[in-house]
Amino acid sequence: MMDECLCAFDKMVKKGFLPDVKNCNSILKMLRNRKLVDKAREFDDRMGEFGIKPTIVTNNTLLDSFCKQGNVLMALDLLLEMQTKGYTPNEVSAYTFNLLLRGYYVKGMLFEAPGIEDEMVECLKLGRSFMKCWKRIWHQIFSYNTLIYGYCKLGKLREAFHLLGELRLKNLCPTIVTYNTLIDGLCRSGELDDARKLKDGMNNKGIIPDVVTYTALVNGACKAGDLSLVKQFFDEMLDKGLVPVRYAYITRIVGELRVGETSRAFSLQEEMLARGFPPDLITYNLFVDGLYHVTYTSIIHAYLENGQLRKAREIFYEMLSKRLSPLVVTYTALIHAHACHGRLELSLMYLSEMQEKRVLPNVITYNVIINGLCSLGKMNRAYDFFTEMEAKGIAPNKYSYTILINENWNIGNWQEALRLYRQMLDKEVQPDSCTQCIAEAT
Structure with missing residues (x-):
């Protein structure tokens, strides 16, 4: 498809039909979306050869291509080129600088971004007006992230998401830090479904979830007592080639110990050791604490089984x-x-x-x-x-439904028993033979 577009472009030029800049921008966006950065740069050069003047959209598309690959130097070269061509900071816009900020993150240089002003001016001789714009945008995002973190820490998620909306209205791109802070806040408040949706939405915005994202989700699933979800997030992290940090392992171990899965917890400890995380004092304390929990729970359960409720x-x-x-x-x-x-x-x-x-x-x-x-x-x-x-x-599982179906049957409320049975089947919950017999009799 992409090759066909480029061939069509060549044929148009050869026949004397010069595409307008909008058509060229569309082709550039297609190249960017397919991560064909070299071809995008080559196509931009060809536009210049044919006298097609690039717009701010053209340059932003190219800048976005470079930044998504973490190629900050090429992005800075383009920014310098834009300045030499007479673009003013107002024309460049907040969006352009945010693309550059994302490039610094992809390159793993996010925390260097605020302090790069002097280095960039010296090495690339960028105008001070451009740098003031860059610094202003960075500080705006940093301030928003700080406020969002504060609200999440206080459990005021509505206010935190209101700030996210403000950030977008100002045409400022949320960073991975923004998303991770919100996901962690949602997980700590037990809003695990919303946290998952936000994680899924990150990919659509071109921001790839990292170890911090998944560790927050693992912690949230552990707090919810959903070990299957803990395992799902953990495995997804491994599938993406991310190396879990010590805290992610410890969180999983805590989850397994909380439900009495001591053998699985010890297995995870061995895996942790194999990945180069030797057990420390915290890990050993967790095991001791977890085993204490299991021991007490076992004793309580034994007394309850014998009817010794007071004991x-x-x-x-x-x-x-x-x-x-x-x-x-x-x-x-x-x-x-x-x-x-x-x-x-x-x-x-x-x-x-x-x-x-x-x-x-x-x-x-x-x-x-x-x-x-x-x-x-x-x-x-x-x-x-x-x-x-x-x-x-x-x-609800089959036992949840069976309890209500049986009771409705016993009191003669057969229509309700049948309604629950149908609901059970609609939700793909497999009934046991006893429940099936009741439904058939009804």
Whole structure:
């Protein structure tokens, strides 16, 4: 397709039909999008040979091509060339300088960007007016990033995203730092779906997610207790050729230990060692802390299994006194045992407590509560928790549906049982044989 366009261009010129600058800019953009930088530069030279005067769009397209490949020197050469051709800072615009800023990031020189003024003026003899424009834009972006970081730190994500909107309205391009700060803020606030969408949107803007991006996502998935998502982000990072930092490994290890997967945690430690990250004091402390959690949870679970609820609570409070944060498994075991013994108010108290401590309930936790409420005939409250679970992004499984279907069947509400069964199938949740029998009988 691209070769055909260039051939068509040559034929037009040979026949005496000179393309206008808009057509040439379109071809340049196609070359840029296909990362054919050398051909783009060659085509720009040919435009000059045929007397086609480049516009600011032409130069920005070329500059963008160079910067996306991290070829800052060629970009600076072009900027110098633009100055010698009489372009003023107002004509160059904020967008041009932002392209150059992105080139510095791609080259791994982002933090050198604010201090390059003197070096650039000396080496490339760029006009002071250009450099003032460059420095002003850099400081604007730096200021916005600082404010966005501050709002994210305070959990004020609405204000942070408002600033992102302002940044774009001023025709300033958000940097990788901007995106990483927002993604981290979303992950820390439990807005994992929005964080994923923002990560996906980065690629469309020509900003490639880096190790910092993925580490924030791994941390967010770990906090949400979604180990499958933790693994997905971690594997995606490896697939892109990014080398996980020590913190990314530690975050994964913490996640595995929190759900009692000690063997997987030790396996990750070995992988960490193989990648050149020898275990340090923090890693060892995490393992000790994680194993303490697992041990306490196992003891609590054993007492609950034997019906010794009071003793289990004593161990639980001992765990708290030692400043060990209970796991989702710990809370779910307590909720289940108290619900089974008809002490649903205590179960709900533990659920409320775990949410206050930012220990996120999982589908098993909700199923236990829903089952307990159904057993007491409190169907409306059971549906409230079913809805809450979905609203929090926790997909109901076959047990969630089976509990409600069975209870509706028992009280003669067959139409509702059938509705739930159909919803279950629509969401591709496979029913068990018992649920199928109920549906067929209905």
